[in-house]
Amino acid sequence: MAAVKKPWREAATVIIAARSSDVSNYQRVSSSDFHSDQDGFKILMLKRHSKSSSFPDAYVFPGGTIDKSDFSDEWMELYDNAGLTPSLKPLLDIGGKRPDIMSTIRSSRVPNEIAFRICAIREAFEESGLLIVKPSGISKNEHGLAKWSKITQCVKKIGRRKLLQCRQRVHDNGAEFFDLCKELACVPNVWALCEWNIWLTPVGLPKRYDTIFYICCLDDVPVPQLLPDDQEIVKSTWLTPKETVNLWLSKTIRLIPPQMYEMLRLVNFRKFTGLHQFTKQRERKGIERYFPVMIIASDGVIEVYPGDSLYPMVPDPTRHSIVEVDGTMEENLHKCRNVNRIHPLESGPYCNIEPTYGHIRPVDWRTLIDVKGKL
Numbered sequence: 001m002a003a004v005k006k007p008w009r010e011a012a013t014v015i016i017a018a019r020s021s022d023v024s025n026y027q028r029v030s031s032s033d034f035h036s037d038q039d040g041f042k043i044l045m046l047k048r049h050s051k052s053s054s055f056p057d058a059y060v061f062p063g064g065t066i067d068k069s070d071f072s073d074e075w076m077e078l079y080d081n082a083g084l085t086p087s088l089k090p091l092l093d094i095g096g097k098r099p100d101i102m103s104t105i106r107s108s109r110v111p112n113e114i115a116f117r118i119c120a121i122r123e124a125f126e127e128s129g130l131l132i133v134k135p136s137g138i139s140k141n142e143h144g145l146a147k148w149s150k151i152t153q154c155v156k157k158i159g160r161r162k163l164l165q166c167r168q169r170v171h172d173n174g175a176e177f178f179d180l181c182k183e184l185a186c187v188p189n190v191w192a193l194c195e196w197n198i199w200l201t202p203v204g205l206p207k208r209y210d211t212i213f214y215i216c217c218l219d220d221v222p223v224p225q226l227l228p229d230d231q232e233i234v235k236s237t238w239l240t241p242k243e244t245v246n247l248w249l250s251k252t253i254r255l256i257p258p259q260m261y262e263m264l265r266l267v268n269f270r271k272f273t274g275l276h277q278f279t280k281q282r283e284r285k286g287i288e289r290y291f292p293v294m295i296i297a298s299d300g301v302i303e304v305y306p307g308d309s310l311y312p313m314v315p316d317p318t319r320h321s322i323v324e325v326d327g328t329m330e331e332n333l334h335k336c337r338n339v340n341r342i343h344p345l346e347s348g349p350y351c352n353i354e355p356t357y358g359h360i361r362p363v364d365w366r367t368l369i370d371v372k373g374k375l
Contacts, residue, residue: 007318008201010101012120013063014193015262016044018218018238019272027193032217041272042221044374045265046127047253056206058254059244061348062264063211067174070119071108074178075188084135088114091190096286096357099198101210103104107188117190120214122177126170127233128226129163130153132193132216132293142246144280146218154186160362164227171229184225190214197359199258200291203320212287213262217276223283241266245348257292257303257342261349262363282358291317296324303344307353309336309347 020042045059081083089115094102110118121132134150155163169176179186193214201208221238228236239247244263245254255263269275288306295302295310302325302364304311310325310332325332329343333350340351348365355361 003173006210008210009065010116011063011065011209011211012116012123013061013211013213014120014124015061015196015213015266016132017041017214017215017266017272017275018044018123018221020221020238020240023231030193039271039273040240041217041269041275043266044128044130045239045244046132046233047235047237049232050128052232055256058259060255060256060259061213062127062130063120064123066116066119066124067122069173069175069178070115070122071110072108072175072178074108074127074283075114075118076109076181078136078178084187087191090119090284094195094284094286097289099212099287099289101212101289114190116212117193117214117339118177120193120212121188121190122170122174125177126167127229127238129229130222131163131227132180132189132218133184134189136185136187138302144191144194144217144283145276146189148218148220148222150189151222154184156185161357167229171231182232191213192218194279195287197258197262198239198281198289198322200289200317202292202294203317204294209320210289211262212259213258215275215279217272223296241269242368245365248348249365249369256346257349258290261290261362262341263367264348265360265362267368268360278360283292288356288359291315293323295332296322296326297329299328300346301344302329302332303342305340305349307338307355309338311340 019043020040046059046062048055048058050057060245061364079088092111093136094113098173104112106112108115125131125340129149130348131154133148133154134147135154135359171182192214194212196215198212200210226236228234244333245267248255248260290305292303292305293312293315295304301312327360338353342349349362351361353361
């Protein structure tokens with residue numbers, strides 16, 4: 001499929017899960033259910049600026065729009081020179097129906113699956129200062145795990161202060177990211193990013209994005225502390241999935257639906273190794289695009305996702321259509337056999353379907369509602 005003009009911009013984001021020994025990652029159901037805390041994990045969350053044109057004050061995963069430099073043929077030359085091009089092929093061998101963002105034909109040597117990973121890595125660096133790279137001389141993929149020791153091995157060549165200066169240059173010009181990697185004799189660690197999901201902004205919002213979500217498992221929480229860019233991002237913090245959900249439930253932080261939905265998926269995992277194994281087991285199965293469709297009930301709006309009984313057979317992401325149903329949101333929740341939805345501004349996701357491509361459904365947020373959050 002050739003590239004055509006669309007009413008949205010393409011983007012990439014990355015959920016960074018770092019191994020952590022913090023005991024708060026575990027949910028103690030009983031005295032016998034308390035496990036060692038050496039294999040927990042935390043998620044990097046970034047708070048957007050209050051004056052941001054997109055999602056002000058929201059806590060989000062690192063990410064942003066694709067840049068033409070992400071498709072620069074120079075990237076393939078970098079991987080070629082490092083002898084790493086053959087190891088990129090498994091990243092292209094993905095099952096299922098490929099979404100538009102991945103099936104679009106472009107005039108570049110860089111496959112979509114590689115370019116959007118580079119985009120996510122570049123944006124994570126711009127927004128948080130975390131550089132997901134590995135030395136060019138390492139040929140093995142290390143089982144798709146990002147190694148903090150390898151990252152510091154690259155970064156120490158120029159020092160933290162200069163690295164932050166480079167980040168500003170990359171922020172101003174995406175092409176500078178290639179120059180930085182070349183100077184550090186490293187490559188973006190695209191093998192550490194596994195496809196997780198795709199979210200397309202609903203029709204009717206002023207800015208729309210078709211965003212592929214990746215997940216990256218990092219073997220340790222970075223030290224020293226990451227620094228936000230103080231432009232788009234004003235704060236960075238590492239939180240367990242449960243902590244994040246509890247903060248949202250207590251209205252301490254704001255989460256937009258994709259972050260809320262994916263974070264509740266992550267609550268399913270109690271251990272870092274379990275999350276990492278899951279991502280590797282399903283990384284080649286494919287992903288489904290979540291395009292929310294708004295349904296008007298008698299007392300509010302229902303936002304439905306693929307698999308829900310109210311979801312259209314063939315949704316049109318280019319047209320704003322109004323679909324009305326009889327009854328309240330709650331009545332429709334109980335009478336529909338298949339549920340995959342949220343009630344915006346009122347609840348987290350309701351989901352009883354079996355997700356496609358071997359994915360996992362979000363935890364029922366109502367089971368966590370009695371916990372108060374603090375930040």
